[in-house]
Amino acid sequence: MNRNKSLFYFAAFFAMVIYGISTTIIGAILPQLIDKFRLTGYSAGTVASIMPLGITIGSIIFGPIVDRFGYKLLMFVASITVITGLYGLSSTSSVDILRISVLLIGAGNGIINGTANSLVSDISGEKKKSRLSLLHAFYGIGALGLPFMLSVFSSVVSIREVFLIISISLFLLALLLVFITFPVAKKNMGLPLSEILKLINNPLLLLFAFFLFFQSGMEGVAGTWITTLIQKTRIDNYNSALAALFFLILALTIGRFLISFLLKHFTRFRLLQVGLIIVISGAVIIFSINNYYTTITGLVLMGFGFAGGFPIILSFVGDNYQSISGTAFSLIFVIALSGSMIMNIIAGVISDTFGIQYISILIIACVFIMFFLLYNLNSKMSMK
Template identity: 40%
Template sequence: VVLISVGTILPSITARFVIDEITAGSLATLLPFGILVGSIVFGPVVDRYGYKNMLIICSLLVLIGIEGIAYAKEFYVLQAAIFLIGFGGGVLNGGTNSLVADISDEGKGAKLSLLGVFFGIGALGMPALLGALSNYYEYDSILAGVGLFVLLPILYFLFIKFPEAKQPQGLPIKKGIGLIKESSLLLLGLILFFESGLEGIVNNWTTTYLINDLKTKPDNALFALSYFVIGMTVTRLLLGGLLRKLSSYKVLYVSIIIAFGGAIILSIASTYAIAVTGLVLLGIGFAASFPVVLGYVGDIYKQLSGTAFSIALVIALTGNMILNYTTGVIAQTFGIKYFTSVLFLSLILMTVVLFFTLKNISEKTKI
């Protein structure tokens, strides 16, 4: 919900504050910036102080941010609210993934896949909720109601027991900084660099591609993107069982092959139905990378797992920003139809990095 909230309501915000596209774009960048800052912060904090207080505080920040967007009268309040949503969401995303890895002695990838299912439900639920209720209520009222639901996880966090902090005596700064030089962590992060970039490209550019290249109606183009999310969400649900029976590295290679198939179908699609088929395959192909790779990170860096997750997720977010920017340059220079070329190149590079990464980590963890 957090990661898709601003994009979903941006048209309404633009009309409410009477802002131009450049200003609206600057608002949209506050969300990923907040997520990036949150992703940097959460790791060292959970290693030093544990999860409970951090998750409670950042859930409150998300609640304040959502209510802030709903009721903001001044533009600077709106900006602050969007940043708070990004920051809190970045911490919650990284923190919950790290927590699941910490409490799972075995099958980290499978359990992280199940966690990812809820990410997909939230991504689908927010636009669906706004669409279903927008004929009856103003968007700010709907958003304010959604914000109140954040109280539920806060209450849950208050009454459950969390793992103890790994470094209660103080974070070993030298070891934490040393992780940046760890080849295994950097290679795992590089896989997520391309994976996050690929997901970002599909989320941000597919609708433009369908509208301009296949002459799809805007409403249908947006709906097509839902199939991508559904494909990913359902696959992660299935991976919760499959990763207990199959080797993770085999799942990753098969996933990349499926993603290649989806990219090929999308690039040659002549009809809406064929394009949707490609998007579903892309969703299926992208589903395994984050849970499996983060599972490897959790296995190898158990004593500083929070900091290691921070580094990996910051690399991933950097890939999202760089590859999205690259796609924008290519689309402007050569045309949107070439956006699939970025998909192919990224998948090829990701496959090469995966091969060398698995060789690098094979003696450190079960692949």
């Protein structure tokens, strides 16, 4: 069993590395897509929003299927779906094919993300909080990989070659899945519709979900638009913009490793509160000071502030809905990731109407709403 558990962790962590790489693609190459397809701010926002739409679709699919049939087949299909989307994204000259490709990448990644989180939650027992933080740190490692490769090796490695490397990695993951015996399905007869409807109307689950709605929105806006903001308002250099994105994700990754340690010494609510304060500090710096290096400082602060949101809230969900964790995670991700989709569209409208520098105000507004939700979450959890 210990050997199998090690393989489960390896598969989940490897999957999250790929998820991290794949979901940062649009943010990393958005300036090039804008130039290639002559996209307006609104059009770029809609293209960027297709990724979280696809992830949302994948999130709808994975939960009930995982609880009914288990993990293996679904993770295998998801890997092949992402490979197909990457091929389309790297080879198309059509905006419609671009959108379909981004949708496929998003849908496959939604399944990969959901199944990896649910699997780690299922097998971690009392170590759920720290292991989920570690899992999301591996997302950060993957997310660091793409801007690093594009920034450092852009003169020798094309974007198509980078996509080929990602596709080969996903194919290796798919092969690995064939040889792993996963935990059996938890609900052999499926989850009754009445239980799903009851879960949808659960006030505590909805508070978790809408907190992550705004968390996902903030992370999505920062990760997608920061390269464009820097090129338009700070320094007109693509590699410098990628370097800034790299520092954002580096701070997020280090922060998640730190969270797995800090959870032993501080409450989950305290870490969430401190994280939101750090995010708003970074957003204010980016909005108020028009300087490249100061912007990087603000991004580093935001990255550290983002670190606790997803792993901590998902650990609460895993604790409270253990017997139907797949479906609970599915519902959480559907609502949460729609935040990234909606906020990216709003960011595009703000960029066209007021100027791209005002995107920081959107992040600040999200933080204030999240403080209100966190207060209500703390009150409800205290009454349990």
